[in-house]
Amino acid sequence: MSPEIYGVLGFLALFVLLGFGTPVAIALLVVGFFGTVLLNGFTAAAYSLSGQVFATVTVYELTIIPLFILMGNLASSAGLSRDLFDAAHKIVGHLRGGLAAATIMGCAGFAALSGSSIASAITMGKVAYPEMRRFNYGARLATGSIAAGGTLGILIPPSTGFVVYAVLTEESIGRLFMAGVLPGILLTTMFLMAIAIVTAFRPEEGPRGPSFTSGQKLKSLFRATGIGIIILITIGGIYTGFFTPVEAAGVGAFFAFAMLVLRRKCSLGTLYNVSAETLRTTGMAFFILIGANVFSPFVALSHLPTTIADGMTGLALGTYGTLALILLGYVILGMFIEGLSLLVITLPIVFPLVTGMGFDPIWLGVVMVIVLEMGLISPPVGVNVFIVKSVVPDVRIETIFAGIMPFWLAMIATLALIVAFPEIALLIPNAMFN
Numbered sequence: 001m002s003p004e005i006y007g008v009l010g011f012l013a014l015f016v017l018l019g020f021g022t023p024v025a026i027a028l029l030v031v032g033f034f035g036t037v038l039l040n041g042f043t044a045a046a047y048s049l050s051g052q053v054f055a056t057v058t059v060y061e062l063t064i065i066p067l068f069i070l071m072g073n074l075a076s077s078a079g080l081s082r083d084l085f086d087a088a089h090k091i092v093g094h095l096r097g098g099l100a101a102a103t104i105m106g107c108a109g110f111a112a113l114s115g116s117s118i119a120s121a122i123t124m125g126k127v128a129y130p131e132m133r134r135f136n137y138g139a140r141l142a143t144g145s146i147a148a149g150g151t152l153g154i155l156i157p158p159s160t161g162f163v164v165y166a167v168l169t170e171e172s173i174g175r176l177f178m179a180g181v182l183p184g185i186l187l188t189t190m191f192l193m194a195i196a197i198v199t200a201f202r203p204e205e206g207p208r209g210p211s212f213t214s215g216q217k218l219k220s221l222f223r224a225t226g227i228g229i230i231i232l233i234t235i236g237g238i239y240t241g242f243f244t245p246v247e248a249a250g251v252g253a254f255f256a257f258a259m260l261v262l263r264r265k266c267s268l269g270t271l272y273n274v275s276a277e278t279l280r281t282t283g284m285a286f287f288i289l290i291g292a293n294v295f296s297p298f299v300a301l302s303h304l305p306t307t308i309a310d311g312m313t314g315l316a317l318g319t320y321g322t323l324a325l326i327l328l329g330y331v332i333l334g335m336f337i338e339g340l341s342l343l344v345i346t347l348p349i350v351f352p353l354v355t356g357m358g359f360d361p362i363w364l365g366v367v368m369v370i371v372l373e374m375g376l377i378s379p380p381v382g383v384n385v386f387i388v389k390s391v392v393p394d395v396r397i398e399t400i401f402a403g404i405m406p407f408w409l410a411m412i413a414t415l416a417l418i419v420a421f422p423e424i425a426l427l428i429p430n431a432m433f434n
Helices: 003-019 024-040 042-057 060-077 080-092 098-114 117-134 139-154 160-169 173-179 181-201 214-223 225-240 245-262 268-301 304-314 318-334 339-356 361-376 383-391 397-420 423-433
Strands: none
Touching: 003 024, 003 268, 003 304, 024 042, 024 268, 024 339, 042 268, 060 080, 060 098, 060 117, 060 160, 060 225, 060 245, 060 268, 080 098, 080 117, 080 214, 080 225, 098 117, 098 139, 098 181, 098 225, 117 139, 117 383, 139 160, 139 181, 139 361, 139 383, 139 397, 160 173, 160 268, 160 339, 160 361, 173 181, 173 225, 173 245, 173 361, 173 423, 181 361, 181 397, 181 423, 214 225, 225 245, 268 339, 304 339, 318 339, 318 361, 318 397, 339 361, 361 383, 361 397, 361 423, 383 397, 397 423
């Protein structure tokens, strides 16, 4: 059989393993190892397996993952996410749909600490949903805003999605972080516009909340300054060049720990839970990266990237037509495969194909992360939707999927704007690093 046939069979085997519930990392390791055995012999496969394990866990830049995860967990335990939501609630809660808007703003702020969509959805779901139900918000808008807001966790820096993309493509983590700032603000704004449109046509979905005095608003803003200081230090430090991304992660984790101590919430039990969750999430991320680094050489040996690139060129769709077809494929696959897993599986094929057409690799990283975000809330297997369902078990899953549709359309609009105007993603990194 030709290498291309082995490559196709390898992907089929991968999807079969995933269909049977095999962890993504194990599936990547198994297919990558045995595929390399068939194409290049056992010795090369064994060297790839052992070498990639060591190479992955000793990459200095990857220390950013556990540090930012630790920072997010410490900030959540310190109650910073609730402070952020409370401040947004007091400022915009009196508007129609204000609590849903506060949820989106809270998710955006917490995303700048956690870098995780799942963490953002769980944290804000526990904080925001009881408040929205207390003020008789519709279940669709309440759950939809939480599920969609959580997706901001992999776009607004620090983002684990950008870190994984950078490692797999050898691009700059700092450039990718800065490239996510304006698209993150744009998508947050689009989500707020979606809430305004929904509540304009269905006011019962987001009734007005109580008004607060200027003193109450200022007090809530003062309590939320803790999260603002950490964001300013980490992202501002990267922007000014004072910190590298890894150093910024370490400094941010230190200040998050300081907030935990200052608020007298630091206990052995809290530290144990924070450490355990950080280790669990970090281990999963590294295991997937190891699997991806074993799988990628097999894909290269199969010549599939070149074959697919030639096939796409033969369709004569043009560069943007080809890009649209690729993104559509991501949206469809994202309905069934978790975003980070989809990224590591497909990037060895997609990255050389798209950059070969002349698209900027940093811009591509932003576009791919947004498409992966869409998959997080797309039926029938939107991960964030099921996360929200676990937080609010009394709401039917169909209701949550109905609630995310306005936000899904907002993502489409954001994606179209960034494709049409690449400067939205490239303005800050080009100004900083050129």
